[in-house]
Amino acid sequence: MTQPVSPPRDSTAKVPEAPPPAWRGLLARADVRTLSLLGVLAALIVVGGITKPDEFLDTRNLQLVLTQASVVGVVTVGMTFVIVSGGIDLSVGAIVALASVWATTVATQEYGFAGILFTAIIVGVGCGLVNGVLIAYGAMVPFIATLAMLASARGLALQITDGKTQIVTVPSVLDLGERDAYVLGIPPLVLVFAVVTIIGWLVLNRTTFGRRTVAVGGNPEAARLAGIDVRRQRLYLYLLSGLCCGIAAFLLIVLSGSGQNTNGNLYELDAIAAAIIGGTLLTGGRGTITGSVLGVLIFFTITNIFALNNLQSDVQQIAKGAIIVAAVLVQRRTASTT
Amino acid sequence: MAPEQPLLSMSGITKSFPGVRALDGVDLDVQAGEVHCLLGQNGAGKSTLIKVLAGAHQPDTGRLRWRGEDVTLRSPIAAMRLGIATIYQELDLVEHLSVAENVHLGHEPTTAGFVVRGKAAKESTAALLGRLGHPEVDPARLVGELSAAQQQIVSMARALSHDVRLIVMDEPSAALDPDEVDNLFRIVGDLTAAGVAVVYISHRLEEIRRIGDRVTVLKDGRAVANGLPAKTTPTREVVALMTGRNVEYVFPDRPVSPPPGDPVLEVRGLTRQGEFEPLDLDVRPGEIVGLAGLVGSGRSEILETVYGARKPTSGQVLVEGRALKPGSVRAAVRAGLGLAPEERKAQALLMLESVTRNVSVSSMSRFSRGGWIDRGAELGAARAATRELSLRPDNPSVPVRTLSGGNQQKAVLARWLLRGCKVLLLDEPTRGVDVGARAELYAVIRRLADEGLAVLLVSSEVPEVLGLADRVLVLREGRVVHTAPARELDEHRVLDLVMEGSPAS
Numbered sequence A: 001m002t003q004p005v006s007p008p009r010d011s012t013a014k015v016p017e018a019p020p021p022a023w024r025g026l027l028a029r030a031d032v033r034t035l036s037l038l039g040v041l042a043a044l045i046v047v048g049g050i051t052k053p054d055e056f057l058d059t060r061n062l063q064l065v066l067t068q069a070s071v072v073g074v075v076t077v078g079m080t081f082v083i084v085s086g087g088i089d090l091s092v093g094a095i096v097a098l099a100s101v102w103a104t105t106v107a108t109q110e111y112g113f114a115g116i117l118f119t120a121i122i123v124g125v126g127c128g129l130v131n132g133v134l135i136a137y138g139a140m141v142p143f144i145a146t147l148a149m150l151a152s153a154r155g156l157a158l159q160i161t162d163g164k165t166q167i168v169t170v171p172s173v174l175d176l177g178e179r180d181a182y183v184l185g186i187p188p189l190v191l192v193f194a195v196v197t198i199i200g201w202l203v204l205n206r207t208t209f210g211r212r213t214v215a216v217g218g219n220p221e222a223a224r225l226a227g228i229d230v231r232r233q234r235l236y237l238y239l240l241s242g243l244c245c246g247i248a249a250f251l252l253i254v255l256s257g258s259g260q261n262t263n264g265n266l267y268e269l270d271a272i273a274a275a276i277i278g279g280t281l282l283t284g285g286r287g288t289i290t291g292s293v294l295g296v297l298i299f300f301t302i303t304n305i306f307a308l309n310n311l312q313s314d315v316q317q318i319a320k321g322a323i324i325v326a327a328v329l330v331q332r333r334t335a336s337t338t
Numbered sequence B: 001m002a003p004e005q006p007l008l009s010m011s012g013i014t015k016s017f018p019g020v021r022a023l024d025g026v027d028l029d030v031q032a033g034e035v036h037c038l039l040g041q042n043g044a045g046k047s048t049l050i051k052v053l054a055g056a057h058q059p060d061t062g063r064l065r066w067r068g069e070d071v072t073l074r075s076p077i078a079a080m081r082l083g084i085a086t087i088y089q090e091l092d093l094v095e096h097l098s099v100a101e102n103v104h105l106g107h108e109p110t111t112a113g114f115v116v117r118g119k120a121a122k123e124s125t126a127a128l129l130g131r132l133g134h135p136e137v138d139p140a141r142l143v144g145e146l147s148a149a150q151q152q153i154v155s156m157a158r159a160l161s162h163d164v165r166l167i168v169m170d171e172p173s174a175a176l177d178p179d180e181v182d183n184l185f186r187i188v189g190d191l192t193a194a195g196v197a198v199v200y201i202s203h204r205l206e207e208i209r210r211i212g213d214r215v216t217v218l219k220d221g222r223a224v225a226n227g228l229p230a231k232t233t234p235t236r237e238v239v240a241l242m243t244g245r246n247v248e249y250v251f252p253d254r255p256v257s258p259p260p261g262d263p264v265l266e267v268r269g270l271t272r273q274g275e276f277e278p279l280d281l282d283v284r285p286g287e288i289v290g291l292a293g294l295v296g297s298g299r300s301e302i303l304e305t306v307y308g309a310r311k312p313t314s315g316q317v318l319v320e321g322r323a324l325k326p327g328s329v330r331a332a333v334r335a336g337l338g339l340a341p342e343e344r345k346a347q348a349l350l351m352l353e354s355v356t357r358n359v360s361v362s363s364m365s366r367f368s369r370g371g372w373i374d375r376g377a378e379l380g381a382a383r384a385a386t387r388e389l390s391l392r393p394d395n396p397s398v399p400v401r402t403l404s405g406g407n408q409q410k411a412v413l414a415r416w417l418l419r420g421c422k423v424l425l426l427d428e429p430t431r432g433v434d435v436g437a438r439a440e441l442y443a444v445i446r447r448l449a450d451e452g453l454a455v456l457l458v459s460s461e462v463p464e465v466l467g468l469a470d471r472v473l474v475l476r477e478g479r480v481v482h483t484a485p486a487r488e489l490d491e492h493r494v495l496d497l498v499m500e501g502s503p504a505s
Helices: A022-029 A032-051 A059-084 A092-102 A112-137 A142-161 A171-176 A188-206 A208-218 A220-225 A230-256 A267-277 A289-308 A313-337 B046-053 B076-082 B099-103 B118-131 B148-161 B178-193 B205-211 B235-243 B299-306 B329-335 B355-360 B375-388 B405-419 B435-450 B462-468 B491-500
Strands: B008-017 B020-030 B035-039 B061-066 B084-087 B166-170 B197-201 B214-219 B222-229 B265-272 B276-283 B288-292 B314-319 B337-340 B423-427 B454-459 B471-476 B479-485
Touching: A032 A289, A059 A092, A059 A188, A059 A208, A059 A230, A059 A267, A059 A289, A092 A112, A092 A142, A092 A230, A092 A267, A112 A142, A112 A171, A112 A230, A171 A230, A188 A208, A188 A230, A188 A289, A208 A220, A208 A230, A220 A230, A267 A289, A267 A313, A289 A313, B008 B046, B020 B035, B020 B046, B035 B046, B035 B205, B035 B235, B046 B084, B046 B166, B046 B197, B076 B084, B084 B148, B099 B118, B099 B148, B118 B148, B148 B166, B178 B197, B178 B205, B197 B205, B214 B235, B222 B235, B235 B491, B265 B299, B276 B288, B276 B299, B276 B314, B276 B454, B276 B479, B288 B299, B288 B435, B288 B462, B299 B337, B299 B423, B299 B454, B314 B329, B329 B337, B337 B405, B355 B375, B355 B405, B375 B405, B405 B435, B423 B435, B435 B454, B435 B462, B454 B462, B462 B491, B471 B491, B479 B491
Parallel strands: B020 B222, B035 B197, B035 B214, B084 B166, B166 B197, B288 B454, B288 B471, B337 B423, B423 B454
Antiparallel strands: B008 B020, B008 B061, B214 B222, B265 B276, B265 B314, B471 B479
């Protein structure tokens, strides 16, 4: 029997080839795409600063942008994993709605802060579990399975609320949503978004889970023949997306002080669009958390600038569409030249 | 037009793909009303030649004359307009459309240019199917519901729905049972009687004897014989033409005596209905066992079933005496099997990723703790494994897609080397690998065996199996027809076996 190859012993005699430090890795990977996204964001900030210098650059306003971006941002991190694996999750908005209303029923609120948080996450993960089982073991196409979840979760959310807004009465939850609430000097929602982003980046880039995700998305047949349990990986990915939806639902409860069945409307489109703008291949196998998060920030900065300049949401929507097209065209050009 | 002027005359056709010269100055003359057979081993250039003829490939150089006039076939439509139709081995039908819709795809009978006259299409389709001896096929049925043989008839009806003067058939009998083959030959007879020329590709010499008029033999991208009489040329001569080789591959020495020890891989009665019959084989550590056979002989299916990628109908695979869970790749990998599949890019490689990640993908648990990858250890191990195989360039951080075919194959081998596998299953290990790089790959495979790996090798290139393996199993249509030490076989005999089913005179 041949033994597994170990790194050669004499490699310690030579200079062991340590991976470059993380910051250099970040810099090296700050490729054209990431730089161009940063450039777009910087340009938007300049535009905002010029058109509404006092209002846009106000710390309060910037905090508001980040806080609003946090909810969709957390959903986008989960969505990025799913898309990198070659899947899609259309049900994220509906799961956020269902989790937010389930976590704000009178019965749940009796258990206070922990009850709301726990319920939001369990409902999110539970929906993800259903998605994942249908897709991974029921061999359903992700588009269809999550479309079905979208419809049912919204329906269930409506049934729970009967269309009424459920006001949160738990003070500790409401406190987190106050304008001047800070944790470690950061608005709590933004802190959660940052933590989810960092964990997402680490998981995608530094763990076996991330590697398997990329492998399953890049070439499922090769992944299977390499000995990866493709189905289990798919299940985990939809669980992860559901978890992110649960966290986002909690953030939304904090932000709005309520739970509504109309919550999370069209989050799926925002999250998919942000991931695509960030350079995630819709066919799977390639994508970055950094790009997706920048995509989210670009979206919300535009929304804010437009709102400050009294442009209506119809104009915002048109601009978003144009940005998606432009981003994909630019990426195709950079992809073909490299 | 002089009567003996050929219908089609190709001369000096060359066609290169990156790294391969697929056609190297091929001539081919086809007369109206004849069955002209194309023979050659896999990779001889038959497929490329018929794609040139079908307008699917543009030749680099060479001349194509159709009824005495120079023509250029810029697209499949241009070929169709001249009256050249091609029936490919992989049927190109749309499963979700009806028979009639498939037959008329692209030239539907219409009213006012766009309203499809469905009834007319069905009627003409029914007429065509009747002419082809299959009136029972309903033109309104979906093609996906038909049997393979019926689909082939539909494909043929499509070819005949054009005003066709030359039909190319690429191994049309491969998917047919004997009755259907008889019907096929009757159709071919009708066509040629009507003056249509048929270019017929088959591996089966007996078919060529039955219906062929002339034979052109291709080898390594050249026509080594043009227009031999199909009925009277001795088998021995045809086989010699197919195998006489310009490039002599250098094979590593094999050990004098078979390696001692118990078999590490045992296959017992392994069967997959419709693909291969019960198979028994043993592979010992240090031994290379080869499976020789043509396309459709069940070679790849056997390998993938051993690996658990296909579920067997019955039978067992044992590694070191322990039975594997059938149909589970993960069980096979855990037990120490590794597969280098036939379609490297589609089945083995993560083309967007680096060599390191391609090599480490099956051994990630070795560089990780709690799911956290130690990238230094990963890189070091990948480097060690790729160096051991002399993979070029000596930098595992480069994207795997930038590597040559031979080095991509080495990356796949390095994956299993790193995993520490005991049995290596190699499916067409030198497909897409430059001639020059093959010898090196052969040496690598032999060295891995010498170091104690058991190797099960599948190849459609007979010299490769004979040169590399210690023991050879010859397959024909899913059945082992002969087993012998490689040194007791030669290429002619193996080709006789795979083509005729029994040793020829």
